[in-house]
Amino acid sequence: MDRRAFLRLSAGTLTAAVLGPRRLHAATVGGEALYASCVKLPNDSYAVAIMSESGAIQFLRPLPDRGHDVAFDPVSRRCVAFARRPGTFAVVVDLDGRTEPVVLSAAPGRHFYGHGVFTADGSILYATENDFEAAGGVVGIYDAKADFRRIGEFSTGGVGPHELVWLPDGRTLAVANGGLDTHPDFGRVALNSAEMQPSLSLLEAESGRLLATETLDRDLAALSIRHLAVDAAGAVWFGCQYEGDPMDLPPLAGRLVPGRRAELFSLPDELQAGARNYVGSVAASADGELVAFSAPRGGIVFAFEARSARFAGKVEFNDGCGIAPAPVRGPSLLATSGTGRIATVERSSGLAITPVGRDDLAFDNHLNLLA
Amino acid sequence: MPLFASTGPRLAKRLADLAVASALTLAALLAGTGRAPAQEAETQREQPVTEDQYAAVVRAIVEKHIRPAAERLSQDAELLSADVQALCANPTEDSLATTRRSFESTVRALAAMDGIRIGPLVQDNRLEKLAFWPDPRGIGLKQVQAVLVKADATAADPATLAGKSVGVQGLTALEFVLYGTGAEALLQPADPAGAFRCRYGAAIAANVAGLSSTLVEGWEGEGADLLLQPGPRNPQFRTHAEAAGALFSAMATGLEVLADQKLRTPLGDSAEKARPKLSYFWRSSQTFPSIAATLEAIQHEFEVSGASDLLEKPQLWLANSIVFEAGNAARKAQGITLPPAEAFNDPAVREQAKYLSIVASSLKRSIGRETAVALGLEQSFNALDGD
Numbered sequence: 001m002d003r004r005a006f007l008r009l010s011a012g013t014l015t016a017a018v019l020g021p022r023r024l025h026a027a028t029v030g031g032e033a034l035y036a037s038c039v040k041l042p043n044d045s046y047a048v049a050i051m052s053e054s055g056a057i058q059f060l061r062p063l064p065d066r067g068h069d070v071a072f073d074p075v076s077r078r079c080v081a082f083a084r085r086p087g088t089f090a091v092v093v094d095l096d097g098r099t100e101p102v103v104l105s106a107a108p109g110r111h112f113y114g115h116g117v118f119t120a121d122g123s124i125l126y127a128t129e130n131d132f133e134a135a136g137g138v139v140g141i142y143d144a145k146a147d148f149r150r151i152g153e154f155s156t157g158g159v160g161p162h163e164l165v166w167l168p169d170g171r172t173l174a175v176a177n178g179g180l181d182t183h184p185d186f187g188r189v190a191l192n193s194a195e196m197q198p199s200l201s202l203l204e205a206e207s208g209r210l211l212a213t214e215t216l217d218r219d220l221a222a223l224s225i226r227h228l229a230v231d232a233a234g235a236v237w238f239g240c241q242y243e244g245d246p247m248d249l250p251p252l253a254g255r256l257v258p259g260r261r262a263e264l265f266s267l268p269d270e271l272q273a274g275a276r277n278y279v280g281s282v283a284a285s286a287d288g289e290l291v292a293f294s295a296p297r298g299g300i301v302f303a304f305e306a307r308s309a310r311f312a313g314k315v316e317f318n319d320g321c322g323i324a325p326a327p328v329r330g331p332s333l334l335a336t337s338g339t340g341r342i343a344t345v346e347r348s349s350g351l352a353i354t355p356v357g358r359d360d361l362a363f364d365n366h367l368n369l370l371a
Numbered sequence: 372m373p374l375f376a377s378t379g380p381r382l383a384k385r386l387a388d389l390a391v392a393s394a395l396t397l398a399a400l401l402a403g404t405g406r407a408p409a410q411e412a413e414t415q416r417e418q419p420v421t422e423d424q425y426a427a428v429v430r431a432i433v434e435k436h437i438r439p440a441a442e443r444l445s446q447d448a449e450l451l452s453a454d455v456q457a458l459c460a461n462p463t464e465d466s467l468a469t470t471r472r473s474f475e476s477t478v479r480a481l482a483a484m485d486g487i488r489i490g491p492l493v494q495d496n497r498l499e500k501l502a503f504w505p506d507p508r509g510i511g512l513k514q515v516q517a518v519l520v521k522a523d524a525t526a527a528d529p530a531t532l533a534g535k536s537v538g539v540q541g542l543t544a545l546e547f548v549l550y551g552t553g554a555e556a557l558l559q560p561a562d563p564a565g566a567f568r569c570r571y572g573a574a575i576a577a578n579v580a581g582l583s584s585t586l587v588e589g590w591e592g593e594g595a596d597l598l599l600q601p602g603p604r605n606p607q608f609r610t611h612a613e614a615a616g617a618l619f620s621a622m623a624t625g626l627e628v629l630a631d632q633k634l635r636t637p638l639g640d641s642a643e644k645a646r647p648k649l650s651y652f653w654r655s656s657q658t659f660p661s662i663a664a665t666l667e668a669i670q671h672e673f674e675v676s677g678a679s680d681l682l683e684k685p686q687l688w689l690a691n692s693i694v695f696e697a698g699n700a701a702r703k704a705q706g707i708t709l710p711p712a713e714a715f716n717d718p719a720v721r722e723q724a725k726y727l728s729i730v731a732s733s734l735k736r737s738i739g740r741e742t743a744v745a746l747g748l749e750q751s752f753n754a755l756d757g758d
Contacts, residue, residue, distance in 0.1 A: 040752060068758060084758055114758060135508065162758075183507040185636050185649060189628075191505065194496035194537040226758070245494040246607050247597065273606045280753055296753035321753035338752030362752040 026327050026371040027077060027095060029058060033327035033371070034095070036079050037336055038067030038364040048081040048093060050370075053327055053334065055342035055357030061093045061101050068114025069163070069366040073144060075122030079370070080104075080148075082127065086111040086184045090127070092148065095370070104148050109133055110140065111184055114365075115163045118144065119205070120170055126205065128161040128175065129153070135181050137161035139173070139203070154208025157201040159192070162226045167202070167258070168234040172211065174256070175201045176238060178224040193243050198225045200238060200256055214262045216254075223250050227281050231306035232288025234258070239279030239293045252279050253293055255309060265309055267302060274298045274314075280321040281366050283333055290331035290347055296321040301335055301345050301353070313350025317343060322367030336363035420681055420747045425611035428676050429598050432618050433590070435675040437487050440668060441590045444480040445583040451477045452576040455545075459569035462558045467549075471655065474549055477579070478502075478542055478652050482661035483668035486625030489617060490597050491589025496537060497582055503538040504651055505632055511538030515547045519568060527570040529577040540578050543652070548572040550654040616748040618676070622669050623739025629665055630731035633658070634724050637715050645715040653711035662727065663704035669734070670697035678742060686745040693737050700730040 026033040032052040039049045039060070046067055047060040061081075068084040077095040088106040106112050109131060116127035125142040137156035142148045158177025165174050179198030180190045190196075198221070202211040216223055222244030229237050236256045242248065249272045251264035266272055276297035284291045290312060292303040301323065302314035319338035323345070326332035331347035334356070340363065342356040451473040458466045481501055484492055492498050503511040518526040518539055525531040532540050548554065548568055556565035557572070589595075598618070601608035608614040637650035637658075650658045670693075679690030704727055707720055714720040 133508070183505075185507040185646075186505045186632050189505060189632065191507070191510075194499045246490075247494065247593070249606055270603070273604060276607065280758075296751070319751035319753050365753060365758055 026369060027072075027074065032056075033369060034058065035324060035334065035367055035369055036070040036072065036081070037322050037367045038063065038070065038081055038084075040066065040362040040364065042360055048079065048091065049361070049363075050079070050093075050095065051342075053356075055359065057359060059097075061091065063091055064089050064103065067091075067364060069116070070368045071116040071118055071125060071127075072368060072370045073118040073122035073125075074371065076144070078122075078144075080116060080118075080125060082112050082114045082116055084365070085113045086130065086132075086182055086187060087114075088112065090116070090148075102148075104142075107140065107150050107153075110138070110153075113137075113160075113162050117164055117166060117173070124205075126164060126173065128156065128164055130160070130182065132183050135159060135183075137175070137177055139164065139175065139208070152208075154203065155210070156203070157210045157213045158199045159197065160224075163228045165228045165230055165236065167230065167236070171205055173203045173205050174228055174230075174236045175203060176225040176228050177201055177213075178226050178241075179221075180224055180243065190243065193222070196221055196224065196243060198223060198240075200225050200228075200236065200262065202258065212258075214256055216262065216264070220250055220264075223252075225254070227279060229282040229284045229291055230288070231255075231284050231291055233306065235306070237282055237284065237291045237304075237306075238262075239282040241279060242277035246277065249273060249277070252277065252295070253282075253291075253304060263309065265304060265311070267314070268311055271300075271302070271314060274300055275302065281323050283323040283325060283367075285331045285333055286325040286327065286329045286369075287331060290333070292323050292333050292335075292345060294321045294323050294335065296338065301351070303345070303347075303351050312347060315345060315351050315353035317341075317345075317353060321365050322363050324367040324369045325371075327369065334367060334369075336367045338362045338364075416683055416745075416747055418683070420612070422611045424681055425615040426599070428615045428678060428681070429611060429618060432672060432676050433595050433598055436668075436672040438587075438590050438595075440480070440483050440487065441491075441583070441586045444477070444484060445580070445587045447473065447477040447480045448576070448580040448583040452573070452580040455569070455573045455576040458557065459560075459566075459573055462560050462565075462569065464558070467557060471549055474542070474545065475655055475657050475660070478546075478655065478657045479661050479664040481542065482651075482657075482664040485628060485665045486622040486669040486672055487618075488624055489621045491586050491594035494589070494594075497586065499537045500541050501579060501582055502542045502652075504543055505636070505649065506538070506543070507649060511543055512547060514538045515544045515551075518571060519548075519553070519564070522563070522567040527567060527574050529574045529581065532574045532578050533581070540575060541582075542575075542579060545572055545575040545579070546652060546654050548575065612748060615746070616743060618672075619678075619738055619743045619746075619748060622672060623735045625665055625669060626731045626735035626738065629662055630728045630735065633662060634728035634731070637711070638721060638724055638728070639715075642716050642718060642721060645721070647712045647715040650711050650715065656710045658711040659704045659707040659714070663701045666697050666701035666704060666731070669738075670694055670701065673697070673738065678746060682742070682745055686741070689737060689742055689745060693734060693742070696730055696734055696737075700727055700734070703727055703730075 046063040050058045066084045067081045071080045079093045081091045083089045088111050090104040092102040110129045113128040125144050127140045129138050129140045131138050138153040141152040143151050156175045160178040160180040162176045162178045177199045179196035181192040200214045224241045225238050227239040238254045240252045251266040253265045256262045275295035278297040280294045280296045289306050294301050299318045300314050301317050303312040305312050322336035326334050333345045335343050335345050340359045344354045454470040454473045458470045559565040598614045633651045639645045
C-alpha cells in the first residue's frame with residue numbers, strides 16, 4: 001500500500017462513518033440475538049435460515065439453489081442471501097415478514113460470488129461479481145431504496161473476488177481477490193490455477209477508486225485469499241485456500257494493517273497439516289480481540305489473538321464452517337456445521353467449544369450475526 | 372511417555388495415531404446432543420470396514436490401476452515424441468498420419484487418468500500443463516497462434532517451453548499444431564513456418580513426455596506415500612479411510628467433469644445453441660473416444676479396488692450396476708463416430724450424448740455418494756465442495 005493511501009485511511013478512521021459498517025444493536029427475538037445462514041434441507045432443497053443464538057430456527061425462506069453468505073441491513077431489517085458462485089440470484093428477506101421475499105438477478109454478463117455488504121444507512125448494497133467475458137472482478141452497486149436497482153459497478157482490481165468487508169472508517173471496502181478465474185460455461189472449474197494472482201484490495205466505496213492492492217510473495221501465488229474479518233484495531237484478517245501442490249503447507253491466515261505489508265501466520269507445526277490447506281470462513285469476536293478461522297476439510301476451528309497475532313488454540317468441529325461473533329462482548333464466537341450443529345467457541349486456556357444445539361439440516365459456508 | 376518408551380517408534384506412532392482417533396471420536400460424541408442426523412445414520416453397517424481394509428483398497432487402486440495408467444500415458448507420450456521428431460525429419464502424409472495416431476492414443480491415455488485427479492497429477496499444475504482445458508475464452512489458442520506467428524524460438528526448445536504459459540506447452544497446443552488451421556505447412560519443410568511449426572510440435576511432445584515420466588516417478592514414490600501412509604503428519608490424509616474416500620471422490624469428480632463439462636456444455640440447450648468448439652479435443656475427434664477411455668478407466672479402477680468385496684449384502688447390487696453401466700456407456704461413446712464439430716449439432720447424436728451425460732451423472736452419485744456411504748466413508752457438506 002502506498003503512503004498516501006495509508007494517510008487517507010488513517011484520516012478516515014477519525015471522521016464520522018458516512019457509509020460504512022458499525023453495527024447498532026443486534027436484532028433480537030425474546031431477548032436473544034438473531035443469526036442468518038444459508039442451509040440445505042433434508043429434502044436436498046436450499047433455504048436461508050433465521051435463528052436465535054440458542055440455535056432455534058425462527059423461520060426459513062426457500063432459495064432457488066445453493067446459497068452462500070447473507071448481507072444484513074439493520075435499518076430496514078432486511079437480509080439478502082446471495083447465490084453461491086457462479087449463481088445469479090440473490091433473495092431479499094424481510095426479517096419481520098412485512099413483505100414477501102424478492103428474488104434479484106445478476107446483470108447480464110455477470111454472476112455473483114456469494115458475498116455482499118450494506119452501507120451503514122442501508123441505502124446501498126455492494127456485491128462481489130464476475131465480469132466473466134473480461135475475466136475481471138467487479139463490485140456491483142445496488143440502490144436498496146429503489147428495489148435494488150443496479151446503479152453501477154467498479155473493478156475490484158483483481159480476478160475472482162470473494163468476500164468484501166468494511167474498514168472501520170465506513171468508507172473503505174476491503175475485497176479479497178481470490179485469483180481464480182471461472183466462466184459459467186464451465187461452472188466452478190478454475191481456469192487459471194497455474195497462473196493465479198490473488199490479492200487484497202482496498203477500495204473507496206463511493207468512488208470505486210482502488211486505494212491499494214496487496215499481493216503475496218510470488219511463491220504463494222496459489223494461495224487464494226477468500227474470507228475476511230476486521231478486528232478491534234481495524235486490521236483486516238484474511239483466510240486462504242491453497243490451490244497449489246497439496247503437499248505444501250503454506251500459512252492460511254493473514255493480517256493486513258492498513259499502511260503496512262500483509263503478514264502471514266502459520267499454525268503451530270504439529271497442527272499445520274490439520275487444516276487441510278483450506279479455510280472456509282473468518283470472523284472476529286464481538287470485542288474484536290479474537291479472530292477465528294474455520295477449516296471444514298480438517299474439521300477444526302482455530303483462532304489467533306488479534307493484537308499479538310499469537311495462536312490462541314484450536315478445537316475439533318466436524319464439517320464446521322460458519323462462524324460469527326457471539327452476541328456477548330467477549331472473546332467468543334458462534335459456529336455452525338454441515339451436520340447441523342451449533343456451538344460456541346471461546347477463549348479459555350486455549351480455545352474451547354461448547355455444543356449449543358443441533359438441527360436436522362446442513363448449515364452452509366457462512367453464519368452471520370444480524371447486527 | 373513410559374508407555375511409549377518401550378514400544379519402538381513404529382508402534383509409538385500407531386498409538387499416537389490411535390490417541391488422535393479416539394480424541395476425535397470423543398469430540399464427536401461430546402458435540403452430539405442426542406438425535407442422530409440423517410447422514411450419520413446412513414453410514415451404519417453391520418460390520419464396520421476396518422482401517423486395514425481401507426488400506427487394502429487404496430493399495431489395490433494405486434498398484435493395479437493408477438501406476439499402470441501413468442505408465443501407459445508415459446509410453447504413449449514417448450512414442451508420440453519420437454513420431455513428431457520423425458515427422459520433422461521426414462515430413463510425409465504417412466509420417467503425419469502416424470504422428471496423429473500416436474497423438475490420439477496419448478489423449479485417450481490422459482483421459483484415462485481423469486478419475487485420479489489427485490497426488491502427482493495435480494501437483495505443480497501438471498494437469499493444466501498436459502492439457503489446458505477447458506478454455507472458454509480461447510486463451511490457449513491465442514497464445515499458440517502467437518507462438519506460431521512470431522516463430523518464438525523459446526517455445527521450440529523443450530527446456531524453455533516448460534517455463535512458458537501452461538496453454539502453449541501441452542496436448543491442447545500440440546493438437547492445434549497437428550490438426551489446426553495451417554497444419555498442412557508441416558508437410559512443407561522448405562517453408563520456414565512449416566519447419567518452425569514442426570520444431571514447436573516436437574518441443575511440446577518432448578515436454579509432455581517429460582511431464583508423463585514425472586507422473587510415473589511420482590506414483591512410484593511420494594505420490595503413492597501420500598495415499599498409502601496417512602497419519603497426523605500427512606498433509607492430506609489422517610487415516611486410510613480418508614485416503615480411500617479421496618479416491619472415490621476423485622472418481623466422482625472425473626464423472627462430473629465428463630457429464631457437465633465434456634458433454635452438457637458443448638451440447639447447450641438445443642442443436643442451435645450447441646458449442647462443439649468448447650468440447651474436449653474436438654480438432655482431433657477425440658471427444659467421444661476420450662470419454663470412452665475415462666469411463667473404461669473408472670470401471671477398471673472400481674473393479675480392482677475390491678470395493679464390491681466390502682459392500683454388505685443389501686448394497687451389493689451397487690457394484691454390479693456400476694460396472695455394467697460404465698461399460699455400457701463406454702461402448703455407447705465409442706459408437707459415436709461423427710466428428711464432434713458435427714456430432715453436437717446432429718439430433719440423433721445429441722440424444723446419445725445426453726444419455727451419456729445422464730449415465731455419467733448417475734455413476735457419479737453411485738460411486739461418490741452411495742458406494743462411499745455404504746463403505747462407511749464420511750460424506751460432508753462444507754468440506755467436500757466448499758468455497
